[in-house]
Amino acid sequence: MTQKVTLIATAAMGIEAFVAREVKALGYENVQTENGRVVFEAPVSAIPRANLWLRTADRVKLLVGRFKAYSFDELFEQTKALPWEEFITEEGEFPVVGKSVKSKLYSVPDCQSIVKKAVVERLKKKYGVASILKETGAFHRIEVAIHKDEVLLTMDTSGSGLHKRGYRVGQGEAPLKETLAAALIQTTNWYPDQPFVDPFCGSGTIAIEAALIGQNIAPGFNREFSSENWHFISSSDWERAFEEAEDHANYDQPLDITGSDISHDMIQIAKSNAMEAGLGDLIQWKQMQVKDFHPKKDNGYLVANPPYGERMGDKPEVEEMYRDLGVIMRDYPSWSVYILTSNESFESLYGKEATKKRKLFNGFIKTDYYQYFGKHVK
Ligand SMILES: C[S@@+](CC[C@H](N)C(=O)[O-])C[C@H]1O[C@@H](n2cnc3c(N)ncnc32)[C@H](O)[C@@H]1O
Numbered sequence: 001m002t003q004k005v006t007l008i009a010t011a012a013m014g015i016e017a018f019v020a021r022e023v024k025a026l027g028y029e030n031v032q033t034e035n036g037r038v039v040f041e042a043p044v045s046a047i048p049r050a051n052l053w054l055r056t057a058d059r060v061k062l063l064v065g066r067f068k069a070y071s072f073d074e075l076f077e078q079t080k081a082l083p084w085e086e087f088i089t090e091e092g093e094f095p096v097v098g099k100s101v102k103s104k105l106y107s108v109p110d111c112q113s114i115v116k117k118a119v120v121e122r123l124k125k126k127y128g129v130a131s132i133l134k135e136t137g138a139f140h141r142i143e144v145a146i147h148k149d150e151v152l153l154t155m156d157t158s159g160s161g162l163h164k165r166g167y168r169v170g171q172g173e174a175p176l177k178e179t180l181a182a183a184l185i186q187t188t189n190w191y192p193d194q195p196f197v198d199p200f201c202g203s204g205t206i207a208i209e210a211a212l213i214g215q216n217i218a219p220g221f222n223r224e225f226s227s228e229n230w231h232f233i234s235s236s237d238w239e240r241a242f243e244e245a246e247d248h249a250n251y252d253q254p255l256d257i258t259g260s261d262i263s264h265d266m267i268q269i270a271k272s273n274a275m276e277a278g279l280g281d282l283i284q285w286k287q288m289q290v291k292d293f294h295p296k297k298d299n300g301y302l303v304a305n306p307p308y309g310e311r312m313g314d315k316p317e318v319e320e321m322y323r324d325l326g327v328i329m330r331d332y333p334s335w336s337v338y339i340l341t342s343n344e345s346f347e348s349l350y351g352k353e354a355t356k357k358r359k360l361f362n363g364f365i366k367t368d369y370y371q372y373f374g375k376h377v378k
Pocket residue numbers: 171172174175176177199200201202203204205206260261262263266288289290291305306307308321
């Protein structure tokens with residue numbers, strides 16, 4: 001297929017601008033940022049590249065059609081009019097999932113079965129099949145998403161969400177999503193040769209994502225994608241994308257990344273995750289309470305997702321920890337500090353107003369990302 005396709009990189013609320021920046025950095029144009037997604041036009045070869053490289057997006061979907069529908073008839077006819085045969089072969093398997101918000105067509109099971117029927121009719125006619133379609137071939141998950149009567153018909157090219165990099169063999173109670181961790185790091189001006197520390201590293205997500213960014217390793221390098229055997233994406237497009245990822249990885253980039261945590265068990269988990277990510281001994285892991293953190297170098301970056309103290313009884317201890325961190329970092333003005341927490345008193349506990357704040361959701365928890373810019377020394 002030589003013509004362009006329209007792709008949708010979905011994103012968590014508040015992360016869209018990061019995804020848009022990444023899409024533009026891959027060289028694609030006509031990039032539109034909408035709520036929860038970034039829409040862009042690109043050649044088919046962008047499907048492998050976007051899946052391999054996007055660090056902050058949840059999934060990459062292929063847009064098949066976008067139209068208004070107020071009745072089941074309209075939904076059926078407009079779905080049937082779309083060129084499904086360009087994307088699904090005679091043997092292709094295509095389950096339909098759906099969602100509907102604030103729309104006349106609110107019954108999701110009905111919308112799903114109407115879309116399924118319309119695609120089946122279209123493909124049977126195009127392929128001259130009189131009986132049933134066998135659906136024994138490549139897997140395509142079609143989604144019908146209706147919002148205020150606007151229908152979006154897409155096919156998921158990713159499979160499992162892009163946060164599943166393939167390295168998480170273990171986790172703690174509240175792991176940060178890899179996509180959010182990457183966004184937290186991309187907010188900073190950290191260069192890979194500068195010290196980088198997460199003193200509440202848990203299963204190591206922030207430190208591992210920093211190492212992948214630092215060495216320019218494609219986050220999807222270790223996993224598979226559901227569109228890998230779609231007929232209209234040539235295997236050479238996939239091979240080229242993986243080769244490009246290999247060529248652009250800078251395994252010689254020295255890193256100075258440390259993850260520490262009060263829990264010995266979490267450090268063991270973080271170590272296994274880093275091993276699985278192929279990072280070997282690149283990250284230094286240490287069992288340590290934050291109170292004992294004392295940087296040895298200048299111009300470092302501390303990026304962390306500490307406990308929020310939302311559980312009953314935890315709050316005083318957590319607030320004490322925020323105070324301790326503020327006192328420690330006062331002696332290291334060349335360090336930049338970035339803290340994600342839902343605790344609205346963070347700045348007063350830490351003892352300093354943030355240079356900048358940004359609202360972000362950590363799953364369903366409303367948080368602020370407090371950013372303190374260091375005064376770099378030569
Ligand atoms: C929200 S979790 C961090 C999760 C991590 N970002 C991840 O992706 O797995 C907070 C971590 O802080 C650690 N912690 C709690 N109190 C601490 C302290 N006083 N010093 C250092 N770490 C502490 C906990 O063991 C826990 O792993």
